[in-house]
Amino acid sequence: MVEGTPAEQSRPRRGRGRPRALDEQRIVDVALRLAAGGRFEQVSMRTLAQELDVPVMTLYTYVPNKAALGQLVLDQMLRQVRVPEPDEGPWEQRLLELQRNARRVLGRHGVMSLSRYGAGGGEAARLAEGVLSILRSGGFSDEEAARAFTALYTFMIGQIEVDGVDGLLGGRVEQALEDVGPTTSMSRDALFEFGLTSLIEGLKRQRAAD
Amino acid sequence: MVEGTPAEQSRPRRGRGRPRALDEQRIVDVALRLAAGGRFEQVSMRTLAQELDVPVMTLYTYVPNKAALGQLVLDQMLRQVRVPEPDEGPWEQRLLELQRNARRVLGRHGVMSLSRYGAGGGEAARLAEGVLSILRSGGFSDEEAARAFTALYTFMIGQIEVDGVDGLLGGRVEQALEDVGPTTSMSRDALFEFGLTSLIEGLKRQRAAD
DNA sequence: ACCTGAACACCGTTCAAGT
């Protein structure tokens, strides 16, 4: 799909057919950067264009609309999530590590409403397959693995959502939770580990019970 | 805080001081109705005003801004979530039932991005206290209960988020998940029960292990 | 006090015209 012929590359400035001012990748990169610390929804096409020093409508030469751009950005984020290799420890640990990676990557860039941009690109499928194969290596049948996947996915979406609010509020979700009632000495990271460990433990029991 | 004097109530039509065309409750009710099947964010102040047959700016006499209205709407929704009484069965079952209730209520009205409107009103605190007291009755210490609460909260936020997308897409989340990989014969309701049961089971083990 | 029209500062995107 890469089109650049040698001819084009050797004389980029003399181009008669006006050199493409932009490319999809650059748009996605800058969108990702602007979204950092906030939500992708908050980045407007106008702001993005301004940052790229280009009129707004030029963006639409490369991307059909904002939703499509969202999918590209999501895919780009997910690409950075590493799936642990089979030899990197027991399956529970690999599963934990994968989810840790995902949370870290999604947290580093601005968290977007993940569930809203759907599976879209191939990266989501890659990660899903990663989770499933770890579960299978842990003795889950296909059906059991699919069920467990859904539960893990739901928990992760919730975590990202909560982290997202945290980011927007400047680390004050604990405050909000305290206002509501419970207090714990655990950090947010520790609570994530705790919840995920508990869930994995529970899923293991359900499998054994089958 | 209710102000209505008998005098006012006995001659509502003759009011010299122009009868308040609206009240907060009516605005919240209609907002809740309009949000049904979608997201509260999608209901615009303009649409809401139109439905109430009132100029947009009149709304701002009763409500400072849309975010504040969101909190009122959220509180109104949470008010409908019943907390099971202590004599309604073992704690695991009561916990499951409470979460089921919450999901049903939040699903019936349009799901809003729950986490985005924060604790706000007293209803969130009421439900949190409900969950905590059930956990305590299950032998969790305060600290353990707080940790477990966070995990359950995270899972619930994720579920609501996923349900929300489901609603917007017309029940096609399964489709999206299938595209990504895993398939299961379970319904979404069954998967919710499965995930929650697993998590509760895991939390129980973590408590026992302490 | 309660109410409200006009206006402001934004959105994403369509459309027609430019090279």
Add this chain to the structure above:
DNA sequence: ACCTGAACACCGTTCAAGT
């Protein structure tokens, strides 16, 4: 083909003026 200015159909909210 690639690019783009103007315009459209929206937002939430401020402000000043009305009763």
